[in-house]
Amino acid sequence: MYDIAIIGLGPAGATLARLLDKKYKVIAIDGKNKESGKCCGGLLAPDAQKMLARFDICLPKDVLVDPQIFSVKTIDLDNNIVKYYQRFYLNMDRAKFDNFLISLIPNNIEIRDNSICKKIEKGNSIYRFTFTSGGTERTEEAKMIIGADGANSIVRNIFYKKNKIEKYIAIQEWYKDGINSPFYSCIFDKKITSSYCWTISKDNYFIIGGAFPLNESNSRFEMLKEKVKNMGISFGELVKREGCFINLNKGSVNINTGKKGAYLIGEAAGMISPSSLEGISYSMESAKILAEIINNNCKSISHKYYTKTLYIKIRLFIKMLKKPFMYNRILRYFVMKSGIKTIKNK
Numbered sequence: 046m047y048d049i050a051i052i053g054l055g056p057a058g059a060t061l062a063r064l065l066d067k068k069y070k071v072i073a074i075d076g077k078n079k080e081s082g083k084c085c086g087g088l089l090a091p092d093a094q095k096m097l098a099r100f101d102i103c104l105p106k107d108v109l110v111d112p113q114i115f116s117v118k119t120i121d122l123d124n125n126i127v128k129y130y131q132r133f134y135l136n137m138d139r140a141k142f143d144n145f146l147i148s149l150i151p152n153n154i155e156i157r158d159n160s161i162c163k164k165i166e167k168g169n170s171i172y173r174f175t176f177t178s179g180g181t182e183r184t185e186e187a188k189m190i191i192g193a194d195g196a197n198s199i200v201r202n203i204f205y206k207k208n209k210i211e212k213y214i215a216i217q218e219w220y221k222d223g224i225n226s227p228f229y230s231c232i233f234d235k236k237i238t239s240s241y242c243w244t245i246s247k248d249n250y251f252i253i254g255g256a257f258p259l260n261e262s263n264s265r266f267e268m269l270k271e272k273v274k275n276m277g278i279s280f281g282e283l284v285k286r287e288g289c290f291i292n293l294n295k296g297s298v299n300i301n302t303g304k305k306g307a308y309l310i311g312e313a314a315g316m317i318s319p320s321s322l323e324g325i326s327y328s329m330e331s332a333k334i335l336a337e338i339i340n341n342n343c344k345s346i347s348h349k350y351y352t353k354t355l356y357i358k359i360r361l362f363i364k365m366l367k368k369p370f371m372y373n374r375i376l377r378y379f380v381m382k383s384g385i386k387t388i389k390n391k
């Protein structure tokens with residue numbers, strides 16, 4: 046019998062596992078292995094950098110990739126406008142970042158990587174969970190189960206299925222030795238997606254991707270590539286294609302922190318920016334808050350966790366207010382034409 050079972054070791058689960066008190070018997074189950082990084086832009090935003098600073102964590106150089114980028118080229122294909130905005134991201138290798146966070150987890154935590162949790166049942170004040178590990182199936186029990194398992198969380202799907210979040214599919218392709226001058230861009234085109242698309246360079250790779258509605262995601266991705274090629278950008282040799290679900294948080298109704306021993310952190314809880322789709326900072330922050338509450342032996346974990354994450358919900362609400370200025374074609378036209386916060390490029 047474990048005290049706590051953490052499902053998922055992305056930034057949320059790895060942070061929680063690192064911060065939980067040693068008195069707890071904890072198992073952490075994660076679907077990925079060391080090589081398989083999450084399909085992600087891999088940009089560490091200032092809020093996420095601030096979280097690392099609050100943890101007193103310095104980032105090793107090998108987590109970063111070439112080049113570091115100081116602006117985003119915003120390409121509005123609906124209005125035919127291109128503008129540059131200053132950004133303060135760190136460009137990193139997402140797989141290495143996740144592995145680095147996992148390497149900070151103390152030895153007392155039992156880690157099962159390359160393992161998929163397939164089933165969870167609630168018994169009499171315990172959770173019984175089944176996972177595959179090394180080709181065999183194992184069933185264990187824990188007093189508390191934490192869903193740190195991202196956009197398609199099994200914990201959320203089982204215990205909070207009524208509180209659904211709209212999902213899009215993110216698709217990215219990696220090309221080797223494509224372009225001469227690396228850049229980071231955000232592309233808006235209503236015909237392709239009501240969310241947004243991007244290109245980014247990492248070491249010698251050029252990455253192109255986007256978040257698409259579930260239907261026609263492949264054809265929309267092909268349309269994106271066609272349009273980017275028409276801009277005169279050549280891609281080089283295709284190396285890999287990756288994809289995953291992404292939660293389109295529509296406000297505080299989509300945020301669910303859990304109750305009665307089954308709690309959610311990070312993207313599983315719906316904590317992802319509805320405008321920029323940035324989520325690493327919220328994942329680490331929600332994990333920190335939950336770890337502190339559990340470590341303090343609080344009686345009403347659900348209530349404390351709910352109230353202590355209100356500040357995150359307010360910040361996500363403010364991001365919601367920003368969303369129309371990014372995604373509404375007419376509002377975006379005026380914002381970009383105004384030149385506010387743009388930088389002159391060449």
Ligand SMILES: Cc1cc2nc3c(=O)[nH]c(=O)nc-3n(C[C@H](O)[C@H](O)[C@H](O)COP(=O)(O)OP(=O)(O)OC[C@H]3O[C@@H](n4cnc5c(N)ncnc54)[C@H](O)[C@@H]3O)c2cc1C
Binds near residue numbers: 087162215323
């Ligand atoms: C294409 C794309 C680009 C993005 N770019 C950025 C960016 O540049 N910067 C940023 O801050 N955010 C970005 N995000 C958002 C960011 O990736 C997420 O918000 C963040 O990874 C959430 O962290 P998490 O720990 O909550 O979940 P995740 O990072 O999704 O981790 C969940 C973990 O749970 C595991 N898991 C899932 N189901 C199971 C299961 N049943 N059993 C066992 N393990 C399981 C997975 O293998 C994974 O390791 C992007 C998202 C996408 C899709």
